[in-house]
Amino acid sequence: MSQFAINLIFVGASFALYFGIAIWARAGSTKEFYVAGGGVHPVANGMATAADWMSAASFISMAGLLSAGYVNSSFLMGWTGGYVLLAMLLAPYLRKFGKFTVPDFIGDRFYSKGARLVAVICLIVASITYVIGQMAGAGVAFARFLEVSNTAGIWIAAGVVFFYAVFGGMKGITYTQVAQYVVLIVAYTIPAVFISFQLTGNPLPMFGMFGEYTADGAANAVPLLEKLDLVVRDLGFRDYTADVDNKLNMVLFTLSLMIGTAGLPHVIIRFFTVPKVADARWSAGWALIFIALLYLTAPAVASMARLNLIKTVYPNGTEQQSLAYAERPSWIQTWEETGLITFEDKNNDGRIQMYNDKNEDFTATAQARGWNGSELNVNNDILVLANPEIAQLPSWVIGLIAAGGIAAALSTAAGLLLAISSAVSHDLIKTMINPNITEKGELTAARVSMAVAILVATWLGLNPPGFAAQTVALAFGIAGASIFPALMMGIFSKRVNNKGAVAGMVAGLAATLLYIFTFLGWFFIPGTNMLANTPDNWILGISPLSFGAIGAMINFAVAFIVSNATEEPPVEIQELVESVRYPKGAGAAVDH
Amino acid sequence: MADNNSKAAQYWSTNLRLILGSLVVWAFVSYGCGILFRPLLSGISVGGADLGFWFAQQGAILSFIGIIFFYAWRMNKLDKEMGLEE
Known part of the structure; x- marks a missing residue:
């Protein structure tokens, strides 16, 4: 059977499953549409949160980022540490508050339409920028594995999301995401297990990474990371485990990712979906366990793939002649066709050289060996997708990776689109424009706004603005500098009033945007x-x-100063704060 | 009512203490062991690298899971002790 047929079977079977679930879990009421009737078990909710959270970035790109070495550990700590903040500082209280959306809380707590509007705008901008990457990621995965054009890939992705998000609502999404989590985690770990076993004899990647490298025979066994440090040093790269000099930046970057994670609305609304306050706490823990299964595997995938790649190019060791271009393995040829691997024979020796040609200390060595610049350019994003081919795994594993990558992108896109549609239909239309809208009207508005959001995201995915990496910074900057501090102050301070909250959000947001635009362009x-x-x-x-972390600090400082200079919040608002602090009397998410 | 109020205040201050303690551990394993104190921990080797590297790549994540479950267990117990559970 051809690889194409196998991919088709795996991707097709996973879709059949998602559609089946979406039909089975059709949403009947607005409440079911937004929060799945508040009746999802914490373990199932944790799994859905994990699928929601782990996007194309986590599944496809993160291992590539990590393969740069220790310096990118920030992604690992940042994208997991935010769940500690969620579990202790936000989730249980927002569940007790018991409404549907993040702007609901900000608008009610700060008794201000302005605050609600700022929250809605932040939410929509953060979610849209985030969703572009998902559509583009799903498009690439479809294009590569179903052998269609990139444009067709994105339209297929849009159609699939439209079907189960628009008809299923939160309930459909939640159970679909549970299935997607299972698909993506199996797809991620199976190749990693094979590779870890090949290189270290240990089938568990997270232990294999810190184990002995035994692929050159037991007599030559050395710790895998030492071996990796050695071969990258031979090629003029920084040691894989080398420490960084700018620790302040690393700390702030990690902190920005953490508070950004805790402030992303599509993650927060997950916690409105569990039955009780106690479950919201458990749910965050379960989510992190399911996320950690991938995040503990990712650094192993990164280090082993980097080692495998160097071994492919230098089959007899880094001191010896490199691979002849004519003898390159078939996976390099496949990826060359996509343009994600490129080769240019700069010194015309018919062999592939790959080394750090930006390292001036290494120039002499390179010249002595007759090298004239690094010749192989490998896009980091292919690391996970090409992993099974690099390790020569059977073709069904490649089909599985295809289904997994697509599941990761679609599950996150669906969660984001739901957050956008609830912000538009609920916070904008029902609360601010037309409070008399019927439940049926609100549900229609939610579905229409979701369809519009899908079209906008698809259009942006087809015409990417060419700044994918920067927009992620923007999404995290906005969520971290505006939404996270506003929510936290709303719960932990009775003194912060409407003026303080609005001033804080605007100041934090403005400072962050100014700093980002100064360096990355208006x-x-x-x-x-x-x-x-x-x-x-x-x-x-x-x-x-x-800079998101600094923006958050500015937000906190401005909010406290302005609030203390102006009047106290009204008594009923102080009572509201008091009530969210205690779980008693939470009940189901309130209709209103 | 006065009794209820003092109980509520006690519940909240216990919660804040618990959060503060958990955040200290949270910061210690990630920003501390994983980043700032890494040079100090370089003497302790873990499978071909040092302890700080291990914390940055795996240890912090494992600790985060521990912190959340400890907090959830402790708070859910406190809810019941104080009669403030749902």
């Missing part, structure tokens, strides 16, 4: 940046991607 238009985006120009060495 609205990311190339050439409009006021300073070159280099570490020398960064204030105190803080990169634009790390």
Whole structure:
């Protein structure tokens, strides 16, 4: 059977499953549409949250980022540490508050339409920027594995999301996401298990990574990470485990990712979906366990894939002649066709050289060996998708990876689109424009706004603005600098009032946007940046991607100063704060 | 009512103490062991790397899971002790 047929079977079977679930779990009421009737078990909810959270970025791109070495550990700690904040600082109280959306809480707690509007805008911008990447990611995965054009891939992705998100609502999404989690985690771990076993003899990747490298025979066994440090050093790269100099930036970047994670609305609304406050706490823990299964495997995939790639190019060791281009394995040829691997024979020796040609200390060595620049360019995003081919695993594993990558992108897209549609139909239309709208009307508005959001996301996915990496910084910056501090102050302070909250959100957001745009260009238009985006120009060495944490601090400071200079919040608001702090009398999510 | 109020205040201050303690551990394993104190821990080797590297890549995540489950267990117990559960 051809690889194409196998991919088709795996992807087709997974879709049949998602559609079946969407039909079985059709939403009947607005409440079911938004929060699945508040009746999802914490373990199932944890699994759905994990699928919601782990996007194309986690599944496809993260291992590639991690393969740069220790310096990118921030992604691992940042994207998991946020769940600790969620579990202790936000989830249980927002569940007790018992309404559907994040702007609901901000609008009610700060008794202000302005605050609600700022929250809605932040939510929509953060979610849309995030969803573009998912559509593009799903498009690439479809295009590669179903052998269609990229455009067709994105339209297929849009159609699938439309079907189960628009008809199923939260209930359909929740159970579909449970299935998607299972597909994506199996797809991620199986190749990793094979590779770990090949390289270290240990089938568990997370232990194999810190185990002995035994692929050259037991007599030559060395710890895998030492071996990796050795071969990358031979090629002029920084040691894989090398420490970083700019610790301040690493701390702030990690912190930005953590508070950004805790402030992303599509993650927060997950916790409205469990039956009780106690379950909201458990649910965050279960979510992190399911996320950790992938996040503990990812660094192993990263280190082993990097080692495998170098071994492929230098089959007899880094001191010896490299691989002849004519003898390259078939997976390099396949990926060359997509343009994600490129080769240019700079010194015309018919062999592939791959080394760090930006390292000036290494130039002499390279010249002595007759090298004239690094010749192989490998896009980091293919690391996970090409992993089974690099390790020569059977073709059904490749079919599985295809289904997994698509599941990761679609589950996150669906969660984001639901957050967007509830913000538009519930917070904008029902609460601010037309309070008399019927339940049926609201449900229709939710479905229409979701369909519009899908079209906008598809259009942006087809015409990507060319700044995918920057927009992620924007999404995290907005969520971390505006939504997270506002929610936290709303729960932990009775003194912060409407004026303080609005001033804080606006100040935090403005400072973050200003810093990002200064280095990355106004609205990311190339050439409009006021300073070159280099570490020398960064204030105190803080990169634009790390600034969300500073934005949050500005938000907190401004909110406290303004609130203390103005009047106390009304008594009923102070009682509201009091009531969200105690689980008693929570009941189901309230209709209103 | 006065009794209820003092009980509620006690519940909330216990919660805040618990959160603070958990956040100290949270920061210690990630920002501490994983980043800032890594040079100090370089003497302790873990499978071809050092302890700080292990914390940054795996240890912090495992600790986070421990922190959340400890907090959830402790708070759900406190809810019952105080009669404030649902």
